[in-house]
Amino acid sequence: MSATEKAEAKPPMRDALVAAAFQLFLERGYEQTTVDDIVALAGVGRRSFFRYFPSKEDVVFPDHERCLADMTAFLAASEADAEPVRRVCDGARLVLRMYAENPSFSVQRYRLTKKVPGLRAYELSVVWRYERALAEYLRGRFTGGSDGSLRADVIASAVVAAHNNALRSWLRSDGEGDATATVDHALGYVQAAFGAAPAPPADEHPEDVVVVVSRRGAPLWRVVQEIETTLGRS
Amino acid sequence: MSATEKAEAKPPMRDALVAAAFQLFLERGYEQTTVDDIVALAGVGRRSFFRYFPSKEDVVFPDHERCLADMTAFLAASEADAEPVRRVCDGARLVLRMYAENPSFSVQRYRLTKKVPGLRAYELSVVWRYERALAEYLRGRFTGGSDGSLRADVIASAVVAAHNNALRSWLRSDGEGDATATVDHALGYVQAAFGAAPAPPADEHPEDVVVVVSRRGAPLWRVVQEIETTLGRS
Numbered sequence: 001m002s003a004t005e006k007a008e009a010k011p012p013m014r015d016a017l018v019a020a021a022f023q024l025f026l027e028r029g030y031e032q033t034t035v036d037d038i039v040a041l042a043g044v045g046r047r048s049f050f051r052y053f054p055s056k057e058d059v060v061f062p063d064h065e066r067c068l069a070d071m072t073a074f075l076a077a078s079e080a081d082a083e084p085v086r087r088v089c090d091g092a093r094l095v096l097r098m099y100a101e102n103p104s105f106s107v108q109r110y111r112l113t114k115k116v117p118g119l120r121a122y123e124l125s126v127v128w129r130y131e132r133a134l135a136e137y138l139r140g141r142f143t144g145g146s147d148g149s150l151r152a153d154v155i156a157s158a159v160v161a162a163h164n165n166a167l168r169s170w171l172r173s174d175g176e177g178d179a180t181a182t183v184d185h186a187l188g189y190v191q192a193a194f195g196a197a198p199a200p201p202a203d204e205h206p207e208d209v210v211v212v213v214s215r216r217g218a219p220l221w222r223v224v225q226e227i228e229t230t231l232g233r234s
Numbered sequence: 235m236s237a238t239e240k241a242e243a244k245p246p247m248r249d250a251l252v253a254a255a256f257q258l259f260l261e262r263g264y265e266q267t268t269v270d271d272i273v274a275l276a277g278v279g280r281r282s283f284f285r286y287f288p289s290k291e292d293v294v295f296p297d298h299e300r301c302l303a304d305m306t307a308f309l310a311a312s313e314a315d316a317e318p319v320r321r322v323c324d325g326a327r328l329v330l331r332m333y334a335e336n337p338s339f340s341v342q343r344y345r346l347t348k349k350v351p352g353l354r355a356y357e358l359s360v361v362w363r364y365e366r367a368l369a370e371y372l373r374g375r376f377t378g379g380s381d382g383s384l385r386a387d388v389i390a391s392a393v394v395a396a397h398n399n400a401l402r403s404w405l406r407s408d409g410e411g412d413a414t415a416t417v418d419h420a421l422g423y424v425q426a427a428f429g430a431a432p433a434p435p436a437d438e439h440p441e442d443v444v445v446v447v448s449r450r451g452a453p454l455w456r457v458v459q460e461i462e463t464t465l466g467r468s
Contacts, residue, residue, distance in 0.1 A: 124358045150399045150420050154427075157395030158388045165387040186384050193388075193427045 014052045014062070016042045021059045022108060030060075030116045057122045060109060064126050067098045068133065075137040084141040085155060085195035088134045089187040092163040095130060096183045099167060103175030110171040131160045155194050162186040248286045248296070250276045255293045256342060264294075264350045291356045294343060298360050301332045302367060309371040318375040319389060319429035322368045323421040326397040329364060330417045333401060337409030344405040365394045389428050396420040 020042035024033040035056055039049050053059045071091050078087050099106040113119045135156035142148030166186035170179040254276035258267040269290055273283050287293045305325050312321050333340040347353045369390035376382030400420035404413040 121355055121359055124362055125355055128358055147423060149403075150396060150423060153395045153399040154392045154420075154424060157391045161387045161391035162384060165384045169383075186388075189381065189384060190388060 013042075013044060013048060017044065017049055017052060018059055018062050021056075022105070025060075025112055026108065030112060030119065057119060060112065060119055061122065061126060063098050067095055068126075068129055070094050071130065072133050075133065078137070083195065084138055085159075085191055088138060088156060088159050089191060089195075091134055091137070092130075092159050092187065093180075093183065095163065096167060096179060099171075100179045103179075107171055107175045110168075127160060127164065131156050134159055151194075155190070158190045158194065159187065162190045247276075247278060247282060251278065251283055251286060252293055252296050255290075256339070259294075259346055260342065264346060264353065291353060294346065294353055295356065295360060297332050301329055302360075302363055304328050305364065306367050309367065312371070317429065318372055319393075319425055322372060322390060322393050323425060323429075325368055325371070326364075326393050326421065327414075327417065329397065330401060330413060333405075334413045337413075341405055341409045344402075361394060361398065365390050368393060385428075389424070392424045392428065393421065396424045 017038060021033070021038045024037055024041060028037075033056075035046060035049055038056075038059070039046050042049075049059075053062070071094050074094060075087065075091055113123055135152045138152035138155055139149055142152050145151070163183055163186065166183040167179070170177060170182050251272060255267070255272045258271050258275060262271075267290075269280060269283055272290075272293070273280050276283075283293075287296070305328050308328060309321065309325055347357055369386045372386035372389055373383055376386050379385070397417060397420065400417040401413070404411060404416050
């Protein structure tokens with residue numbers, strides 16, 4: 001999607017409301033700002049506000065609904081034989097992209113959310129919905145296998161935790177640094193623990209085996225890291 | 235703690251308020267019940283209610299604060315060389331014990347929570363606090379290692395997801411079945427992915443090695459399962 005198409009897809013009034021809201025949140029504080037204050041500054045009526053946002057909290061997170069819909073569509077469009085853990089990691093990367101599209105807005109919001117308990121609660125419920133979207137996809141993929149729902153829930157939760165650990169570290173750095181590389185590294189840890197190996201290239205012998213020798217007392221994640229390195233995965 | 239000591243530790247008025255609240259929630263619905271209704275049925279004043287519970291939501295989850303405190307104390311009392319993943323799994327088992335102490339109350343509450351969005355949000359915030367307690371302990375244990383905070387967050391999240399998957403499956407079965415065995419199985423999956431091997435028994439040669447041979451295309455979790463089996467862990 002080009003920058004022009006994106007500008008067209010987001011109604012200017014919606015953007016104006018978000019901009020007005022954040023200006024006031026930063027000047028006066030979140031709790032001290034009313035919806036009336038926001039619409040007055042944006043020069044629109046209350047009904048316009050509620051056409052775009054069900055509540056004041058929603059204007060703080062204006063893109064999560066779109067991102068949730070994008071993630072659900074992305075997962076629904078997966079190839080039937082897509083490696084499931086890699087696929088949910090790619091789904092999580094859609095959330096990162098939303099944050100990285102506008103670093104200064106994301107950093108402002110991060111600081112605001114840390115200060116306002118109601119916004120933290122809202123964010124928890126959004127994170128939970130992302131996690132459920134990933135888990136539902138994995139449950140579908142693991143149907144019939146043993147412990148399908150357990151594996152789905154644990155992996156979805158691990159993916160979200162890794163993504164959020166990396167995202168928060170990027171937000172704490174004021175949006176400096178390479179968000180994508182940080183998240184890739186974090187998701188790589190989850191893939192090492194749960195993911196399948198990529199399909200072998202056609203020119204490779206499919207019966208190719210990997211031998212790992214490990215001291216019995218070694219932590220399992222080290223063994224997994226060893227296997228990862230041997231398999232030459234990123 | 236004996237049953238007698240536990241009865242003494244819980245003031246009867248607090249128990250009476252919880253019992254009255256649940257009777258009304260089941261009869262009239264949660265939203266239709268006020269704090270005034272609860273105190274009238276329990277035969278106490280409003281101030282007594284708020285001495286024990288900050289809000290109506292808190293009476294639905296009367297034992298989480300105690301359980302969070304127990305978990306924090308349990309983790310703080312860990313031996314310095316305790317295997318950290320096993321330790322957080324044992325911490326999570328304290329939550330299960332709280333639910334399993336009173337199956338019919340837990341099942342009633344589960345049904346209520348599913349129906350009331352405000353209670354689901356409350357529960358998410360409680361779950362988040364358990365997860366942070368486990369993650370904080372792991373961060374302390376992983377200090378200095380590479381990716382300490384990432385590993386701590388991912389493992390804490392995976393432990394909570396596994397615990398809750400098993401807990402919900404037990405609650406959906408109306409509290410029938412063996413909650414402990416179900417949770418042990420779920421936590422075993424997380425330990426297989428992230429946990430260290432137990433220290434070798436003294437009579438075993440410490441340089442003992444494990445050899446795993448795996449086809450290159452095998453899913454990593456299968457390889458991990460293989461290692462688990464070889465190491466003879468439960």
